[in-house]
Amino acid sequence: MRILIVEDDPVLSEGLSVGLGLSGFTADSVATLGDARAALADSAFAGVVLDVMLPDGSGLELLSEIRRGGSELPVLLLTARDQVRDRIAGLDAGADDYLGKPFDLHELAARMRAILRRAEGRAAAVLRWNGLELDPARMCGTLHGAPLSFSRREFAVLHALMERPGQILSKPALEERLYGWQEEIESNTVEVHVHHLRAKLGRGFIETVRGLGYRVAAEG
Amino acid sequence: MSLRLRLFLILALATGAIWFSAVIWIEHSTRAQVTRVLDARLAEAARMVSSLLSDRRIAMAGDGAPVAIPLDPHGDYAHQLSCQIWSLQGTLVGQSEGAPQAQLTGDHGTGYSESTVDGETWRVYTVENAALGVRVMVGDSLGVRDRLVSGVIEGLLLPMALILPLLAAALWVSLGRGLAPMHRLAEALRLRSPSDLAPLPAGPVPAEMRPMRAALDDLFARLGKAREAERDFTAFAAHELKTPLAGLRTQAQIARIAPDEATRRRALHNIERSVDRTDRLVRQLLELSAIEREGAAPERVDLALLGAEVCADLAPLAEARGVALVSEIAAGAARSLPASAFLLHAALRNLVENALQASPEGGTVRIWQSGAVLTVEDEGPGIPEALRARACERFVRGTQGGDGSGLGLAIARVAMERLGGRLELPASAGQGQRAEVHLPGA
Numbered sequence: 001m002r003i004l005i006v007e008d009d010p011v012l013s014e015g016l017s018v019g020l021g022l023s024g025f026t027a028d029s030v031a032t033l034g035d036a037r038a039a040l041a042d043s044a045f046a047g048v049v050l051d052v053m054l055p056d057g058s059g060l061e062l063l064s065e066i067r068r069g070g071s072e073l074p075v076l077l078l079t080a081r082d083q084v085r086d087r088i089a090g091l092d093a094g095a096d097d098y099l100g101k102p103f104d105l106h107e108l109a110a111r112m113r114a115i116l117r118r119a120e121g122r123a124a125a126v127l128r129w130n131g132l133e134l135d136p137a138r139m140c141g142t143l144h145g146a147p148l149s150f151s152r153r154e155f156a157v158l159h160a161l162m163e164r165p166g167q168i169l170s171k172p173a174l175e176e177r178l179y180g181w182q183e184e185i186e187s188n189t190v191e192v193h194v195h196h197l198r199a200k201l202g203r204g205f206i207e208t209v210r211g212l213g214y215r216v217a218a219e220g
Numbered sequence: 221m222s223l224r225l226r227l228f229l230i231l232a233l234a235t236g237a238i239w240f241s242a243v244i245w246i247e248h249s250t251r252a253q254v255t256r257v258l259d260a261r262l263a264e265a266a267r268m269v270s271s272l273l274s275d276r277r278i279a280m281a282g283d284g285a286p287v288a289i290p291l292d293p294h295g296d297y298a299h300q301l302s303c304q305i306w307s308l309q310g311t312l313v314g315q316s317e318g319a320p321q322a323q324l325t326g327d328h329g330t331g332y333s334e335s336t337v338d339g340e341t342w343r344v345y346t347v348e349n350a351a352l353g354v355r356v357m358v359g360d361s362l363g364v365r366d367r368l369v370s371g372v373i374e375g376l377l378l379p380m381a382l383i384l385p386l387l388a389a390a391l392w393v394s395l396g397r398g399l400a401p402m403h404r405l406a407e408a409l410r411l412r413s414p415s416d417l418a419p420l421p422a423g424p425v426p427a428e429m430r431p432m433r434a435a436l437d438d439l440f441a442r443l444g445k446a447r448e449a450e451r452d453f454t455a456f457a458a459h460e461l462k463t464p465l466a467g468l469r470t471q472a473q474i475a476r477i478a479p480d481e482a483t484r485r486r487a488l489h490n491i492e493r494s495v496d497r498t499d500r501l502v503r504q505l506l507e508l509s510a511i512e513r514e515g516a517a518p519e520r521v522d523l524a525l526l527g528a529e530v531c532a533d534l535a536p537l538a539e540a541r542g543v544a545l546v547s548e549i550a551a552g553a554a555r556s557l558p559a560s561a562f563l564l565h566a567a568l569r570n571l572v573e574n575a576l577q578a579s580p581e582g583g584t585v586r587i588w589q590s591g592a593v594l595t596v597e598d599e600g601p602g603i604p605e606a607l608r609a610r611a612c613e614r615f616v617r618g619t620q621g622g623d624g625s626g627l628g629l630a631i632a633r634v635a636m637e638r639l640g641g642r643l644e645l646p647a648s649a650g651q652g653q654r655a656e657v658h659l660p661g662a
Contacts, residue, residue, distance in 0.1 A: 011494040012470060015487070018483060
């Protein structure tokens with residue numbers, strides 16, 4: 001899950017990307033509204049963590065722009081102002097959730113997962129397919145009741161494929177979800193992760209669609 | 221002394237003075253009138269007697285024994301008009317009853333005179349009748365005239381004495397009523413809560429009280445503004461402290477859950493960095509409030525010494541950032557400031573600190589003086605044009621995501637304003653930013 005962090009405080013910004021990374025997200029961070037606009041135009045993000053007070057304006061401006069553009073991109077507002085009326089203003093401007101500073105990283109990750117889940121039209125936290133139960137909060141799963149563990153990247157690939165079972169995801173699309181801007185994309189890495197996943201889940205769980213990409217096999 | 225008592229005394233004294241002058245005036249005019257009328261009567265009576273004698277219907281006693289002319293005493297003044305008829309030789313021919321035995325006046329020509337007989341002052345009119353060889357003298361006692369005048373004055377004073385207490389009471393009550401709007405205002409002010417800085421309630425106001433009410437409303441408005449600014453600042457400061465707190469908490473959590481040593485170390489490093497930044501933010505907030513409190517005692521400052529002090533203060537930061545810090549202010553450059561030198565020190569220190577933060581590693585920050593202008597120049601990217609107008613506002617930070625609190629330039633600006641000078645940030649050509657401190661009187 002690739003998340004854009006818009007926060008101008010360098011220590012907090014770094015803490016957010018590392019912390020969300022530890023929770024299984026891929027995070028990119030920018031410090032200004034201008035950079036955030038450019039990032040949103042260039043890359044596909046699953047969600048945004050948006051600070052309200054930024055050096056070149058208010059995060060609420062960006063939020064209104066996103067909503068005016070018709071986008072339903074999940075946005076979690078992060079702000080030092082957490083009076084009721086500030087929360088109301090933020091939610092009314094189109095935010096999916098609101099978190100006052102300072103906050104708990106686990107809570108932020110849980111709220112992020114919740115708004116991403118709702119954006120996908122699911123209410124249940126656990127993804128189920130073909131006997132596999134995947135728990136995004138703990139980055140682990142069970143296959144027919146037997147516990148399984150995954151590395152961060154393996155989990156990210158599996159999570160992406162399980163979000164819309166049957167839909168084909170290309171290799172570049174998976175790579176984009178795996179790597180932030182600062183990270184060097186290693187060749188064959190998606191293949192390596194799929195290979196490891198097949199070893200854990202059985203050969204038939206993930207199908208290769210030649211020339212197009214990967215998908216989870218139909219239930220049966 | 222209360223305003224009411226003061227007004228009362230002024231009014232009472234003024235009324236008394238006016239009454240007193242009126243009494244003196246009336247006394248004078250009454251006296252003049254009485255003198256005129258009674259003098260005319262004296263003359264008339266003297267001529268009358270003289271003409272009666274001239275008719276010779278009244279026989280003149282030849283032997284010279286005085287004849288008393290009986291006068292029927294009527295009223296208070298009856299005995300006071302006396303008539304004497306003297307022969308030109310100086311023998312008394314006749315006189316009215318009750319007239320003094322001595323001659324009424326030694327003045328022998330026709331006309332008025334005054335004389336003292338038996339201890340009493342008389343006003344006398346003498347007619348010399350040469351044909352008969354007699355002088356007719358008619359006189360009255362001045363005491364009578366005094367009694368007449370004092371009768372009139374008493375007639376005036378008595379009602380006055382009765383009215384005076386009533387007038388005083390009326391004055392006292394009216395003053396109380398007249399000053400009632402002031403009491404109402406005082407009551408309204410007394411009942412106000414300290415947080416109520418709204419204008420005074422509208423309504424009809426006496427013209428005399430309008431300036432005071434306007435001044436009070438103006439004061440309330442200014443107080444309200446000052447308080448609002450303070451509240452804004454407190455709220456801002458509290459919010460600004462929440463961001464570094466959030467950073468600290470996040471990094472602490474990462475340090476706790478970090479899967480590897482490198483991540484943990486990095487988080488701990490960030491915690492230290494964040495504590496330093498927060499410490500600086502708090503120090504700057506305190507500095508800002510100290511600047512706003514700083515007294516206005518003029519002071520003389522040695523600019524070279526000031527530059528050296530600031531450089532010494534910030535040497536550790538310069539070293540940590542790998543930036544050279546140089547003060548080129550010539551020794552002996554001193555100036556008198558209209559306020560505490562602390563303000564200039566705070567301004568310069570914050571500008572240099574900002575310049576150090578903005579400088580790339582290996583760069584140089586220079587301070588120099590030219591007349592009344594101190595300049596701090598760095599080799600950083602400069603303040604973006606879009607941000608320059610707002611750069612000196614509180615909590616406006618650069619867009620480079622640096623370690624600034626957004627207070628440095630605000631402190632420098634406020635300090636220079638308090639000092640009567642100003643801070644200028646000329647447009648940067650992209651290579652280095654200058655900050656100019658214009659000292660007052662330049």
